[in-house]
Amino acid sequence: xxxxxxxxxxxxxxxxxxxxxxxxxxxxxxxxxxxxxxxxxxxxxxxxxxxxxxxxxxxxxxxxxxxxxxxxxxxxxxxxxxxxxxxxxxxxxxxxxxxxxxxxxxxxxxxxxxxxxxxxxxxxxxxxxxxxxxxxxxxxxxxxxxxxxxxxxxxxxxxxxxxxxxxxxxxxxxxxxxxxxxxxxxxxxxxxxxxxxxxxxxxxxxxxxxxxxxxxxxxxxxxxxxxxxxxxxxxxxxxxxxxxxxxxxxxxxxxxxxxxxxxxxxxxxxxxx
Numbered sequence: 001x002x003x004x005x006x007x008x009x010x011x012x013x014x015x016x017x018x019x020x021x022x023x024x025x026x027x028x029x030x031x032x033x034x035x036x037x038x039x040x041x042x043x044x045x046x047x048x049x050x051x052x053x054x055x056x057x058x059x060x061x062x063x064x065x066x067x068x069x070x071x072x073x074x075x076x077x078x079x080x081x082x083x084x085x086x087x088x089x090x091x092x093x094x095x096x097x098x099x100x101x102x103x104x105x106x107x108x109x110x111x112x113x114x115x116x117x118x119x120x121x122x123x124x125x126x127x128x129x130x131x132x133x134x135x136x137x138x139x140x141x142x143x144x145x146x147x148x149x150x151x152x153x154x155x156x157x158x159x160x161x162x163x164x165x166x167x168x169x170x171x172x173x174x175x176x177x178x179x180x181x182x183x184x185x186x187x188x189x190x191x192x193x194x195x196x197x198x199x200x201x202x203x204x205x206x207x208x209x210x211x212x213x214x215x216x217x218x219x220x221x222x223x224x225x226x227x228x229x230x231x232x233x234x235x236x237x238x239x240x241x242x243x244x245x246x247x248x249x250x251x252x253x254x255x256x257x258x259x260x261x262x263x264x265x266x267x268x269x270x271x272x273x
Contacts, residue, residue, distance in 0.1 A: 001200065001241055002179075003234065004065065005210040008051040010058040011221040017062045020234030021210065024064045026051050028078070029093050031069040049081050056086030063088040065115065071100035076107045083111050089138075091115045094145065095123040098130070105135045113137035118167070119145035127167060131176050139171055140207060141180035153267050156181065156191050159199055160263040168203040179207025184214050185228070186236040191262055194240050198255035201244035 002022035007013050013024050027045040055064055066087040068078045082090060090112055092104045101123075105114050114135040118124055119142030130136060141164065143155040150157075158164045164180060171178045179200075186193050189211075200208060214233070218224035244252065 002207050003210055008047045010054060012224060013055060013059050015221055019231035024062055026066045029067050029069055049085060052082060052085035052087055065089040067091040067093055070094035071104055079107050087112060089113050089115050091117050093117040096120055098126050101130055105133045108135055110135045115140055117142050121149045128170060131174055139176055139178040143181045154263060156263050160260045172204050177206050179205045182209045182211035184211050185233050190266055195255055195259050197240050198244045198252060199259055202252040202256060
């Protein structure tokens with residue numbers, strides 16, 4: 001499992017990569033996001049292209065993933081600038097039709113790997129075509145917008161209804177590295193991390209984003225250090241991953257049932273509130 005974390009703060013970046021984070025995540029997606037998620041307490045980025053260049057100068061030993069805007073008239077320019085400034089991976093969000101990701105991959109032209117972000121019901125529907133595109137090396141499934149796309153009340157509903165199982169079956173068969181969702185600290189979150197990690201192992205997910213709640217929205221290093229022992233919290237995640245990797249199929253199945261029960265209860269409370 002590789003842990004990803006969104007930050008444009010070089011001091012935080014240096015600290016987290018020395019304490020268990022594998023990949024830095026610069027988020028340049030702005031087009032349409034506030035319309036989709038403005039009513040939700042979700043991440044809204046203030047990152048810029050200059051952050052790529054700054055981070056690249058400061059951080060040399062880790063890879064930088066850059067999420068660009070959904071495909072638009074300026075996408076080719078965005079791609080070229082991101083690569084010039086030092087992006088190691090490019091992510092395309094909010095894919096509605098196959099032509100968008102096809103044009104994106106063609107514009108990237110294998111200069112860096114492409115990570116399609118599957119977060120619409122449309123893109124999930126032609127996932128089998130996306131993974132055959134040149135340059136696609138990984139897939140990430142974004143549960144916030146995917147759940148919005150389907151009208152679900154809770155972002156982890158795709159775990160309960162089998163949607164992620166179907167995607168995992170295809171991706172694992174084709175030996176595509178993939179990941180999904182975000183992760184909080186052990187013992188925290190509506191769906192506690194210790195149970196969620198069992199589902200990552202059961203589904204063979206290899207990537208997960210460290211959530212804002214994990215580091216309590218830290219935007220400077222002093223705040224981050226004063227609010228948690230980051231290294232130990234990452235280590236707790238790794239230890240729980242090891243536990244699930246050594247678990248039996250029966251244990252993983254029981255954990256899946258527990259997760260489904262938690263999601264069902266959250267949905268019920270949401271419906272009655």
